[in-house]
Structures are given as structure tokens and as C-alpha cells.
Amino acid sequence: MAAAQTATHQSSLSALSLAALGVVYGDIGTSPLYTLKECFNGHVPLTLDPFNVLGILSLVFWALMLVVSLKYVAFVLRNDNRGEGGILALMALALRASSGNPRRTMLVVLCGIFGASLFYGETIITPAISVLSALEGISVVSHEFDPYIIPVAILLMIGLFAMQSHGTATVGKLFGPVMTVWFVTLAVLGIVNIIKSPDVLAAINPWYAFHFFAAHPWISFVLMGAVVLCITGAEALYADMGHFGRPAIRIAWFGLVLPALVLNYFGQGALLLHNPEAIKNPFFLLAPDWAQLPLVALATVATIIASQAVISGAYSMTSQAVQLGFSPRLDVRHTSEKEMGQIYIPQINWFLLASVILLLLMFRTSSNLAAAYGLSVTCTMVMTTLLCFIVLGHRLQGWKRVGVFVVLAGLLVIDLLFLAANTLKIHVGGWVPLVIGLVVFTLMTTWKRGRKLLYERLREGEMPLTGFVEGLEAGDTLRVEGTAIFMTTSSDSVPHALLHNLKHNKVLHEQVVFMTLTTDDVPHVPRREQVAVKRLGKTFFQVIVTSGFKDEQTVPAIIEQLRQLQPELNLDDMQVSYFLSRETIVEAQYPAMAWWRRRLFSLMMRNATRVTSFFRIPPNRVVEMGMQVEI
Incomplete structure (x- = not known):
């Protein structure tokens, strides 16, 4: 039995590792399509001699070993939030570690949101850069x-983004095998050329990187970009x-991805040593003439897979931001009945497509795009390292904590070096991701600040729930058939929609339910712990729903759980009415927000997905009560 379980576990781990190749490592x-080419075709004068080739190869090798293998695989992957990762999950961990320290909490939020925005x-x-660099390989075959190249790249992008609404489950099954072929091809092409110039392996020695830095300090700094x-x-x-999972990602990295890269x-370095003219496109010139066209096709497919991975990541990041209160509600559609993580967000999808096409038309070549690439990546890396300091500092004690801090400090210096080098790219295109990140950061912080102020203003005019329910049940308010569910953000005060209903309609339903939907700072909450019911009186009930930031909250699913937890509640679909408050933002006499942020927040509120759509509330059973709120 134990042997069978071990075999099953190993089979499952192998399948996960294969899938990780397609999604994680795209x-x-x-x-390799563009890195070495950009190192020598950039804006620094470098001759293609053995000293320079080995120096840059050594920098590339140790960047992979220190940043990816040591920092991410060895350290960062340990900081999981109940199995989930990502900068927002790390931010949630850091917030937990910073509770009670307002200044540190604010720093954590700013780091997390800025890092997420730059993503x-x-x-x-x-x-844009991946597909362009693959298609540009056709120039090796013929310049005709x-x-x-640009029209084909745009058509591929349109096709890729148009497919998103159908989900990636079917195509996703091919990702792992295709990327396995890709990484094996990388390794084979590398080995064939290393055999011709085996002395290139000397670049594994970090001395070549140090010597290169010592000989060309300024050029080396610029080259870090x-x-x-x-x-x-x-x-x-x-x-x-x-x-x-952590094991599958580590197995895929050390087992195939790192060796192949x-x-x-x-x-490529070996090829440049004995054929310096190959610098025009060293990746595709690794292959013999007969294999170059198939290699272009394989590279195009691989870059499309790489694009799919970051697109899916953008959907996931946005969904988490909505649940954590940093973004307005958006139309999140699930494209798989089995995999909850497979989602599609139309607004994000078409925004990304328009932006990618604009970049292709603006920059036109992968070399031009490479000038814009790197700044957002390195900023996010710095934020991740800073948040790791907070999380690990809270978890570890004694000498272990000191040792980890020393290693993280060294890694932070490397991150800052990469970031500083990439700031030199701002004027040649680096401003593009920076502007995008700043815009998203402004939107997220404006929404978070606006929602906080809105909540405070609403709380000012609320009545405590204690005593109010008893007064209503003891009074002679006219009762009508059915159940009224009042959606509210506060669990201890009377919903404004109820007060407006009593003021204008002067009636009360036979049964009244106050429903509060909350999101915890964990990715998932077990289903049995999501819904809590409390009886407030003979006909009044309070329902508090707690979900993780990666869980989906839908009212029909909550109602099904309520039918099991509270059978005496009349939850017949035709007997339930949902009461919602709809706020309109107006300027206060003493505004708490700058005029432009208030208008931006008001615009975001008006364009947010309606509550009925977001929580799947039957629209023909909804009553909305409008009110104005001064901010």
C-alpha cells in the first residue's frame, strides 16, 4: 500500500512538474532569444573577444544562480500563504507580521501594491518582445x-487574446509537452556548439565576472540592464x-530549465568565440541551415505560451486585487468547471491587447523593446526582497535570523544594482512600464483610500444593531410575506437600505437577513468555515460570509449553504428580495480627497461591475436604495 501511494505521489509530482514547464517557465x-544579442548589440562599445564573451556569460550564469536559484527557489518559495504565492500573498503575510505597527503596515501596503502594479x-x-524576437528569426533565413513581421505579430496577438474567453484548459494540456521539446532543443543546440569551443565553460568561474567588472566598471554597470x-x-x-506547489517548481527548475538555459x-557564447558575425542573431544561428525555419516555428509557439502565462497571471493578480479591496469589482468569468484558477476578465483582456498592439507599432523591433524591458521587473524584485525581510524577520530568531538577513542583504544589493542599471533605460523606452505601473498604482491606492473614506462616512450615520432589532420586533410595523436580505459591509450596525425602506415603504418582511461578505488575508477559506449564521431575534438573522482572496463569492452558493444551516429560513427563490445601497459621491464642505482623486474614485465606482453581476444575485429580485455620500 505504501509503495502504491509513493508511486501515485511521484506520478502526480511528475505531472505537476511537466505542467509547470508550460506555465511557470515560459x-x-x-x-535566450534576445539576451546575449542585446548584451553586445546594445548602447555600449564592446568587441567580441574571448575576455568580453566569457565575462558576460559569467554575469548571466551567476545572475541565474543567485537571483533565481538562491533567492526565489531557495528563499522566496518558503514564504507561502497557505500554499499560495505572488507579491499580494507575500504582502498579506507581511501585514500579519507587521500588525500593531502602523508605519510598517503602510510601508508593506505600498511595497505590495507598487510591485503588483508594475507587474x-x-x-x-x-x-510583444517574445513574439517579435521569435518572428525576427525569419530574417536569418531571408530578409524578404x-x-x-509586425503584421504577423499583431495577428498572432489578436488571435491569442481572442481565445482567452474560451479558457486555456484544452490548450494548457499542450503547454508542458511543447515547452519540454523547447527546453530539450535549447540544451541540444547549446551542447553541439559547446563541443566546438569547450573553453567557454570557463565562464562558470565567477572570477571572469569580477575581472570583467574591474576592467570595465561603467560598461559593466550599463550592461546589467x-x-x-x-x-x-x-x-x-x-x-x-x-x-x-513548491516541489514541482523546484524539480522543473533544477531538473530541466536551469541546465537547458x-x-x-x-x-551561444561558444558560437560567438569562433564566429563573431553570428552576433546579429546568435540564438537562431546555433542551428544548422536546414533547422532554422522549424526553429522559428517552435520559438513562435514557445513565445505564445510564454505570453499566455503572463496573461493568465494578470487575470489572477486582478482577481486578488478585487478581493483584497484594491480594485473595483470587475467581470470575473470562470472558464473551467474543475479548475477554479482558470478565469477570464474581459476588461483586462482588451486593455492588454490594445496596449500590446500599441507597443508593437511604437517599438517595431525586439531590440527597441528590450530597452523598455527590465525596469518593472527589477522594481518588483526589490519589493519582493523587502517584504521577505519583514516576513522572515518575524518567523526566525537568533543566529538563523542573522544568517538569513545577511544573505537577503546581499541579494538586495544585486536587485538594487539591476534596478539602478535599468533606470538608464527610462529615456529610451523604460518610461513605458513605469508609467503603466504608476497609473495602476494610482488607481489602486485611490480605490483603497476612497473605499475607506466611504466606509467611515457611512459608519457616521449608522445606528447600532443592538436594541434596534428588539424595537422592530416589539413594534407594530406592517409585515409582508417573504424574506428580505440586506447586503451590508458592517456586521454591527443597521444597513442604510433598511432605514430607507422603513422610511419610504413603511413595511418589513416576515424574515430579515443581514448579510455581510468579507475577505480574509488568506487565499482560501474551507467551505465549512465560510458561512456563519447568528439569530438576532425571532425573525431577524445575521449571516457573515468569510472567503479567501482567491475564493469566489456568489450569493446562490451562499443561499444553498444557508438552506442547510438554517432550515427555518424561507429561502424560496421567488420569496427572497435583496436590498442594496447605491452610493453617489458628492463633494464635502471640507473634502478629504483631492478633487482629481475624488472624481477618479467616483468614475471607478460608476464603472465597477454591478453588485448583482459580481455576486450572481438574481437581478429581478433586487431593490436598490440610492443615497449621496460626501467625501
Whole structure:
């Protein structure tokens, strides 16, 4: 029995590791298409001699080992929020560790939200640079196709984003096997060329990186902005941990991805040592002439998979932001009956498509896009390291804590070096992801601040629930058939919709339910713990629903649970009415927000997905009570 269970576990782990190849490593796995080319074709004068080639290869190798293998795989993956990863999950852990310290709490929120905001900049650039770099491989075969690269890239992007509403379950099954073929191809191409110049393996020695830095300090610093391209996608290891688990991600990395990447980079270095002219496109020139066209096709498929991974990540990040209160409600559609994590958000989808097409038309080549790539990635890496300091500092004690802090401090220096080098790119395109990140950051913080002020204003005019219910039941208010469910954000005060209903309609339903939907700072809450029912009186009930930030809250599902927990409640679909408050923001005599933020918040409120759609409330059973709130 034990042997059978072990075999089943190993089979499951192998399947997860294979799936992780397709989703987690698509971005970093396609980096060899452009990294070395950008190191030598950038804005620094570098000759293609053995000293420079080995120095840059050593920088690339140790960036992979220190940033990805040590920082993310060894350290960051340990910081899971009940199995989930990603910067928002890490922020939730850091907030728990910072409770009681308002200044640190504010710092944690700013780091988490800024890091999450910059992720959207990366999401927009990754599909554009990846697909362009793959299609540009056709130039190695013939330059006759060059005028068609941009149109074909746009058509591929339109097709990719148009497919999103159908879900990725079917296509996703092919991701793992296709990416396995891709990584094996990377390794084989690298080995074939390393055999021709085995002395390139000397670059594993970090002395070559140090010597290169010592000989060209300024050039080396500038080059870090290109070297960082080899580690873009490292955040995906952590963000997708909830889908595949820590063991599967580590097995895939050390078992295939890291060896394949290292072999391919060293293969490109070996090619440049004996054929410097190959710098025009060292990746595709690794292959013999007969294999270059199939390699372009395989690279195109691999880059589409890499694009799909970051697009799905953007949906997941947005959904978490909505649940945590940093974004207005959006139309989140589930595209799989089995996999809860497979979602589709139309507003985000078409925004990303329009942005990617705009980038393709603006920059036109992968080299131009490489100038814009890296700043958002390195900013997010710095935020992740800072949050790790807080989380691990709370968990560890004594010398273990000191040792971890020393290692993290060294990794933070590397992150800051990459970030500083990428700031030199701002004027040549680096401003694009930065502007996108700042816009998203402004939207998120405005929404969070606005919702906080709105909640405070509503609380000012609320009546305590204690005593109010007893007064209503003892009074002679006219009662009508059915059950009224009042949706409210506060569990200890009378909903404004109830007060307005009594004021204008002067009636009360036979049964009254106060329903409060809350989101905890954990990814998932067990189903049996989500719904709590409290009887407030003979005909009054209070229902508090607690969900994780990756759980879906739907009123029909809650009603089904209520029927089991409270059988005496009349929850017949035709006998239930839902009462909601609809607030309109107006300017207060002494405004608590700047005029532009207040207008922005008001605009976001008006365009948010309606509560009825977001929580799947039957629209023909809803009564909305309007009110004005001064902010």
C-alpha cells in the first residue's frame, strides 16, 4: 500500500512538474532569444573577444544562480500563504507580521501594491518582445519576410487574446509537452556548439565576472540592464506556486530549465568565440541551415505560451486585487468547471491587447523593446526582497535570523544594482512600464483610500444593531410575506437600505437577513468555515460570509449553504428580495480627497461591475436604495 501511494505521489509530482514547464517557465525560458544579442548589440562599445564573451556569460550564469536559484527557489518559495504565492500573498503575510505597527503596515501596503502594479507593465511587454524576437528569426533565413513581421505579430496577438474567453484548459494540456521539446532543443543546440569551443565553460568561474567588472566598471554597470533579461519571469516561480506547489517548481527548475538555459547561453557564447558575425542573431544561428525555419516555428509557439502565462497571471493578480479591496469589482468569468484558477476578465483582456498592439507599432523591433524591458521587473524584485525581510524577520530568531538577513542583504544589493542599471533605460523606452505601473498604482491606492473614506462616512450615520432589532420586533410595523436580505459591509450596525425602506415603504418582511461578505488575508477559506449564521431575534438573522482572496463569492452558493444551516429560513427563490445601497459621491464642505482623486474614485465606482453581476444575485429580485455620500 505504501509503495502504491509513493508511486501515485511521484506520478502526480511528475505531472505537476511537466505542467509547470508550460506555465511557470515560459517567460524565462524564451529569454535566450534576445539576451546575449542585446548584451553586445546594445548602447555600449564592446568587441567580441574571448575576455568580453566569457565575462558576460559569467554575469548571466551567476545572475541565474543567485537571483533565481538562491533567492526565489531557495528563499522566496518558503514564504507561502497557505500554499499560495505572488507579491499580494507575500504582502498579506507581511501585514500579519507587521500588525500593531502602523508605519510598517503602510510601508508593506505600498511595497505590495507598487510591485503588483508594475507587474502589469511586464505583462504588456512580455508578449510583444517574445513574439517579435521569435518572428525576427525569419530574417536569418531571408530578409524578404521582414515587412511582414509586425503584421504577423499583431495577428498572432489578436488571435491569442481572442481565445482567452474560451479558457486555456484544452490548450494548457499542450503547454508542458511543447515547452519540454523547447527546453530539450535549447540544451541540444547549446551542447553541439559547446563541443566546438569547450573553453567557454570557463565562464562558470565567477572570477571572469569580477575581472570583467574591474576592467570595465561603467560598461559593466550599463550592461546589467541587458543581463537582467535572462532572469525576467523569475517572479512567475513564486506567483504560480499555488497552482503547482513548491516541489514541482523546484524539480522543473533544477531538473530541466536551469541546465537547458545554461547550456544554451554557453552554446551561444561558444558560437560567438569562433564566429563573431553570428552576433546579429546568435540564438537562431546555433542551428544548422536546414533547422532554422522549424526553429522559428517552435520559438513562435514557445513565445505564445510564454505570453499566455503572463496573461493568465494578470487575470489572477486582478482577481486578488478585487478581493483584497484594491480594485473595483470587475467581470470575473470562470472558464473551467474543475479548475477554479482558470478565469477570464474581459476588461483586462482588451486593455492588454490594445496596449500590446500599441507597443508593437511604437517599438517595431525586439531590440527597441528590450530597452523598455527590465525596469518593472527589477522594481518588483526589490519589493519582493523587502517584504521577505519583514516576513522572515518575524518567523526566525537568533543566529538563523542573522544568517538569513545577511544573505537577503546581499541579494538586495544585486536587485538594487539591476534596478539602478535599468533606470538608464527610462529615456529610451523604460518610461513605458513605469508609467503603466504608476497609473495602476494610482488607481489602486485611490480605490483603497476612497473605499475607506466611504466606509467611515457611512459608519457616521449608522445606528447600532443592538436594541434596534428588539424595537422592530416589539413594534407594530406592517409585515409582508417573504424574506428580505440586506447586503451590508458592517456586521454591527443597521444597513442604510433598511432605514430607507422603513422610511419610504413603511413595511418589513416576515424574515430579515443581514448579510455581510468579507475577505480574509488568506487565499482560501474551507467551505465549512465560510458561512456563519447568528439569530438576532425571532425573525431577524445575521449571516457573515468569510472567503479567501482567491475564493469566489456568489450569493446562490451562499443561499444553498444557508438552506442547510438554517432550515427555518424561507429561502424560496421567488420569496427572497435583496436590498442594496447605491452610493453617489458628492463633494464635502471640507473634502478629504483631492478633487482629481475624488472624481477618479467616483468614475471607478460608476464603472465597477454591478453588485448583482459580481455576486450572481438574481437581478429581478433586487431593490436598490440610492443615497449621496460626501467625501
